[in-house]
Amino acid sequence: MPIFEYRCRACGEEFECLILRSSGPPHCPACDSRDLEKLISRYVVSSDYTRKRARRSARAHASGIRREKQHEDHRELHEHLAEDH
């Protein structure tokens, strides 16, 4: 099953999409835009893309951390979220 990676030109959201013949064209899960850029490979990335991935992994990390570090990382998480608005 083909899974493609897309980037939304409207809001910058990046997501993977399983393409089924019956499902029609993909749309952004964040803003529902269909103005998407298909990413050729996750290994050929722009610096902007890399930065976004790093930010996302920091978020994922903050949600799964141990209790000892939670306060510190929670503050970082809020800083990351603030950058998006």
Ligand SMILES: [Zn+2]
């Ligand atoms: Zn979007």
